[in-house]
Amino acid sequence: MEMQIFDFATIANATNNFSSNNKLGQGGFGHVYKGMLKEGKEIAVKRLSKDSGQGFDEFKNEVTLIVKLQHRNLVKLFGCCLKGDERMLIYEYLPNKSLDNFIFDKTRNKLLNWERRFHIIDGIARGLLYLHHDSRLRIIHRDLKASNILLDNDMNPKISDFGLARMFGGDQIEDKTRRVVGTYGYMSPEYAFYGRFSMKSDVFSFGVLILEIITGKRNRGYSDINHNLLEHAWRLWTEGRPVELINKTIGDTDGGNATTSDGTYITSEILRCIHVALLCVQQRPEDRPKMSSVLLMLGGESTLPQPNQPGYFIEKDQLPSATVADCRSRKQSTSSNEVTITMLDAR
Template identity: 60%
Template sequence: MSSQDPQESAADWSSGCVRRTSLDCNQDGFLKFTGIKMPDSRNSWYNESMNLEECEKMCLADCNCTAYSNLDVRNGGSGCLLWFGELIDIREFSQNEQDLYVRVAASELDRNRWRKKSVLVAVISAVVATFILSFIAWFSFQRRKIRTGSEVENEDIELPLFDLVTVSTATENFSSANVIGEGGFGPVYKGILQNGPEIAVKRLSKYSGQGVQELKNEIVLISKLQHRNLVKLLGCCLEGDERMLIYEFMPNASLDYFIFDPSRKTSLAWKDRFEIAMGISRGLLYLHQDSRLKIIHRDLKTSNILLDSDMNAKISDFGLAKIFGGDQVEGKTKRVIGTYGYMSPEYAVDGKYSVKSDVFSIGVIILEIVSGRKNRKFHHLEHHHNLLGHAWLLWTEGKVLELIDECLKESFSESQVLRCIQVGLLCVQKLPKDRPTMASVVFWLGNEGLVLPQPKQPGFFIERNSMESSESTDEAYLSNSMSITVLEPR
């Protein structure tokens, strides 16, 4: 049906609608109209007992019947109302809840079905298109996250991204022959880029005690730090499941490689050891005070001190480092991670860390540099103290020069050795408030003739029993509310 201009005359709106297609009687059907005024009832018939289905059959059986409806719309509808001939006085009336079923030719029914189908197809197409666009947007975002290292945001990265093919080629497909170290993060490979520079590739192992969070931490921190005594991060590879950090290659490996090996330690004269101690101290001072971020390293140890071709010290491995902001002076964690022998007492026992935790660690390293002995694996025939305890006993007995490495006794500077031992003992004092700042450590080490404070008893000055002292594994210090992870040195 189609509309034309209505001409109202005594409520007669017969000119309002005309049929597009003539009725065929045998192949007609009905279209449902809602929200309209019912036609004039002058040519109608009704039955109160019939239902709507019976009403439709009766209208369809009579070729003169042009519409039908319920007689009463209450309680779900009842009765039958039929119209015959032209439908008069029909117009929109939104308040009417009665449905009108108008007889139309079969072609009109097909057209209406096609129109409904078209609308349905359009709706489905729009939904599918929206889904596809949403999926493409999500997929693109995920690829961007993978390319930038999942949890590592673009703005956090201020260094180049290496593709996997380049790194794999440089390390000869991660050949075991190129492994130069193994840490909590995973294996470290030596590699050579096509343009010549040697690199060290730290590759996250799926069995690693550390993970993506530690990798992100290291990328974000070290990419923002620049100092001659910090290892230089050249870039990273964050492709697929691979998580790798690419560093400048340190040809002389790490400090522990030399000072704890009976044959190699002789190649480190006192002058070299003193400069290494100074270099570590300057690097740590930069982290604590002079960089744009205040960094607590939390895992300072001899295996994390790398040596370049000129034996300059470079602090590495910032996976556990923490940033302090504003006036923050102390942090606390329930998950204590680090290496025994270098942890401060307050960190190992209570999970508290601060710049003074790093000061404790460098105190241990200085005493290890002087003695050529490892703190927790130190043994003595007359007692069962660790290296710190042994150094303290020698200090109180006035025999502190006995601490020096045997291979240095022909080349050392007595004043420098005494100063290093005293600074080392000041750094490892039990209480954080008694330990110096790194500014004081650098100043004391670099200046002759200064009168330094007298050290107090070091942390962990507890004599071990003979069974404990003979074990090579690290002893655990735990509080009841903490979990702890021990990272073994490379």
Template identity: 60%
Template sequence: MASSELDSKGKKKILTATLTSVMGVVLLGLSLMLYFWKRFTRKKNDPKRRTSGSHTESHKKDLDLPLFDFNTISKATNNFSIENKLGEGGFGPVYKGTLEEGQEIAVKRLSKTSLQGVDEFKNEVICIAKLQHRNLVRLLGYCIQGEENMLIYEYMPNKSLDFILFDQRKSRFLDRNKRFQIVNGIARGLIYLHQDSRLRIIHRDLKASNILLDNDMSPKISDFGTARSFGGNEVEVKTNRVVGTYDYMSPEYAMHGQFSIKSDVFSFGVLVLEIVSGKRNSGFFGGDQHLNLLGHAWTLYREERSLELIDAYLCDSANPSEVQRLIHIGLLCVQQRPDDRPSMTTVLAMLSNEVVLPQANNPGFFTGDELVDEDVPRIIAASSTNELTITQLEAR
């Protein structure tokens, strides 16, 4: 063959080989792009990723709080040992820890089976991070790593109010001064939440187990997972998801999902009557009448026998007229109609003897029998060992 013909065929072979190689590279590139695109899509839609990575980025943008490393918290709590466990609520277990520099902390660890989820976790972090008051528990930071979601709080050595108040042996140390100090501190904390903070906050789950006590027995309101912030013009809000603890829940909220600052006032009133009596609202009193604490206090009030409500350990140190006034204030706070209840600012003035107390009207939910009604929604409550509960309403 002529050399010119050989050169022509050689060039064709080189061109064919080159084109084949290029097509192969292109196909391989397209295949790799398709593979990584599918992998990225799966990760993006993975619920675990949504509850960790995306929320982590959201927290970092929204908050100005220290982000603790998981290993640091694990070491501080001795790998979340049972000996360090303080209790367990709707959010999950709470552990005592000690950081390397010696600071004691309380760690709330979101449980995988928790009735509260990442939304409540984020809500609590955002709410409490922007609130600063001596009667609110202080959030030191948070930890998000993989499926782990934890809140790091200042440690309260005297635990929660219910731990002492409802224990016959421990409650004897709650004299008149300490109980009045606790009532006043809770009132001041609520005033801050309702009107003095940058956000207007309705707590929605104020109860004895959510009042923590420091070394001096000063109260600090905790657990803002179900709290709700109000806009400037909002007075009342209605929700289809009722959360909280039934024994402290106002009638309009439990039955109709309507809540306002007066819902917190009702819960405060229940707390006042519990602090004076040393008894839970959920107990039954009055013999055959099956009255709860509100009903029992109301009956004694109408019969001018309110002093019979006082805790036996309070009798020796209490001024009778002072305690009687405190019971009266508690009953004003738990009145059936929200408009009849005083604001927390007025309550503080009442506690300081600055105003004359009006006559109290019927309290809400003051007998067990009243709640057996076809029009009242069925309530499902998931409780825990220390009564940190989430309650949801279901229609009949």
């Protein structure tokens, strides 16, 4: 493969022997460290723990896929390091870390005016379009979420963590798995309950991301006990009050405009993004737009179709027993596969 293989001593020296002072973050996979190579290049080292849920297959999958992908909105992989049980991925270092560190933090949230938020939304969309349509491979990410969007010095978004990604053939549009892996709150209904995934699964996750970027609220763990974020957004939309979704740190709405310290933004542009998000999170995959259409809708002024009710993803332990039984019976009647949910939360 066209990538560099680093020896263990080089990475250990670069990270000051994996010092806690160099630690950037951690998750179910292990730890991420900042490093400096002898030539002065800053790197981020993803060191998988031996007990990681991300095993060798996911490690190999990430290496073989991302090394073939080149786009300004995808994180760049410099190489890897293998020694005994050690498995490490060496990435470009992105100083602003991940998107969730901004949109869900009450202090850093204020650093994101609407112009920056829209720039991030647009960049993620362009990265997904490349994965789905424009690269040499057709890639389904399967774990698109705020913590897997990294930000560089200029707040350009870069999609990361391809351990769960899958490659499709030229004519393939859908696949099925017995092992459902991903993160609650971002998974499309057809994938979470039946193991079916496609480009439209990523589109669903992207719609969730748009709403999280605009509201500053997580879909999973949303504070309203009667609604998740998608339900809340849909209720306000149908009641003609979607402007109430806009996070107050962006600015106070005033008719068609809102003013911030950096100038003004057009509320109609934010409402258009909410409209696009609701189109992306519709229950039926065939009703969701392709990423090529999403980009046109985000940047255009044409009339958008009305969205249908979102696919509410409610965790099974929150469902009434009758609903759980119905899900199980439908699953058994349509497939012999036993679908399990594995939660992998990065950073």
